[in-house]
Amino acid sequence: MEQDSTFADLLGWQWIEAYLPQDRWVQILAGLAMLTVLVWVVSWLTSSVLSRLVRRLLKVAGKDDWARALVKKRFVRNVGYAVPLLVVSSNLTLLPLAKTLLEVVERVALLGFLVFLIMAIVSLLGAWQEVYANSSKGRTKSIKGYVEVAKIAVWAIGIIVMISIILDQSPVLLLSGLGALSAVLLLVFKDTLLSLVASTQMSTNDMLRIGDWIEMKQAGADGFVIDIALHTVKVQNWDKTVTTIPTYKLFSESYRNWRQMFESGGRRIKRTLSIDASSVRFLTPAEVDSLSRFALLRDYLAEKKEDLERSNQELSRAGMDAVNYRRLTNLGTFRAYCTAYIKRHAEIHQDMIQMVRMMDPTTEGIPIEVYCFTNKTAWVDYERIQGDIFDHILAVLPEIGLRLFQSPTGRDLSLGLSLAAESHRPSLSGSAKDPL
Incomplete structure (x- = not known):
């Protein structure tokens, strides 16, 4: 013994x-x-x-x-x-x-x-x-996937050594016998291998970080990344639910990452107003003078007046009728006002594209699109700035003689019917006399 x-x-x-x-x-x-x-x-x-x-x-x-x-x-x-x-x-x-x-x-x-x-x-x-x-570095980049791979490797080596102790065989012999099981192992660890490749590529190419706002419609994910592991990525949606996405899907399928928007410092406003086409008309000289009191339109109207006078004088010398003269429209003046307004707005990013453009007319009016970027990217600030801009634009429409298009409501129909009834009601003075 x-x-x-x-x-x-x-x-x-x-x-x-x-x-x-x-x-x-x-x-x-x-x-x-x-x-x-x-x-x-x-x-x-x-x-x-x-x-x-x-x-x-x-x-x-x-x-x-x-x-x-x-x-x-x-x-x-x-x-x-x-x-x-x-x-x-x-x-x-x-x-x-x-x-x-x-x-x-x-x-x-x-x-x-x-x-x-x-x-x-x-x-x-x-x-x-x-x-x-x-x-500080770990708040944006995760090594959880690599750590999990290392844990799997440690357990795999440990299990092989333990089996060799139980069987009283060399671990090298056990490893050599695993070659015949390689196809089975590849099938069993398919998701792990795919996730490892995806994690490595995403980390190397800086495709995804913790805290990124991503949108992946096919997975029902729209929110911030809160965890990046070897097999799964967790996304906290705006309604506080959590969507779990396989890591390899974020490498093989497309999704939208909003990180660049936050890093650029500008968030896009792209909203359309539908103008009632029946309210579009030429401005009279008196209306042009009245609109000159708006500081945002003063330079625009003065420049347009000079341009129109010069052009119309040439048309007059050519014997053209006054109907062919160039005139300002309330819709063009409104677009100029909106452009000047967003250019002077303190919370609009002045280094990014700004424009107010007219889209193709539709059966629901003439779309006027405001396209610009706010200089704040936080959601609450962005919505506040966007709301303030369109509150002002909607309020200035009647001043320029325009109306916003909207589908008729029940109140509109009742008013129309009452007006029609009033127009067909006979007056007391014009009532029919007794034929006798």
Whole structure:
């Protein structure tokens, strides 16, 4: 029942065994007592002393975040379980048991050591991921996918080693036998491999960050990215629901990322007003003079007056009738007013395109589109600025003699019917006389 034991040789347990009683059960109890004391001492050193030492060293180094993360991920606890199991597997010669039984106990203890060692490594990786996520760089870029790949690799290696211990075979032989199962492994880990490639490409090309506003209609996602993992990306929608999208879909399918809009500092306004076509007409000279009181139109009207007078004088000398003269329209003046208004608006981005254009007339009026960019990208500010602009534009329409097109309502129909009835009602003076 001879067996090499490094710890026994170093501690000199053999000479102590010479003084133990010869009774087998007494030797077993004595060995158990010695092994228990040894395990307790090692466990205390690992759990208490090592834990305090690690925390103090990290605190001195200014790595308090690492200390908190290691405690949260239970790294020291897993190490505290792994080391005593290693001590047990290395000092089983203290127990005078049959060789077969010792081998079984040793393998069980060694397997337990490997499990907790793997858990400790996984805890360390988790602590690294948490520390990185709380850093300034980690708020936009995630390493969660890479950490999960590393965890899978650690568990895969650990499982292969554990199987080799159980079967008492070399891990190299097990790895060589996996070649025949490569097709099955590729099928089983298909999503993992696709997600790994997608995560690598997205990170390398900076395609997606935590905090990006993305819109992916086919997945029903419209909101901010809150988590990027190996297999999934979580998007918090505007209604506070969360949509989970497979990572590889964000690489293979199209989606809209609004990050560039926030980085540019401008958010687009693209809204249309439908003008009632029956309200479009030429302006009279008196109306032109009246509109000159608007500061935004003063320069425009003065320039147009000079241009029209010069053009009309040429037409007059050519013998043209006055009906052919050029005149200002209220719709053109309205477009000029809107253009001047957004150009002087303090919250419109002046370095980005601005225009007010007339679209193709439709059965619902003449569309006038306002196209510009606000200098604030936050949603609430954007809606406030857009609302203020169109409140003002709608209010100025009657001043220029225009009407907004809208479909007739029940009130409009009732007013029309009442007016028609009034027009057909006979007056008292014109009532029919008695034929007699």
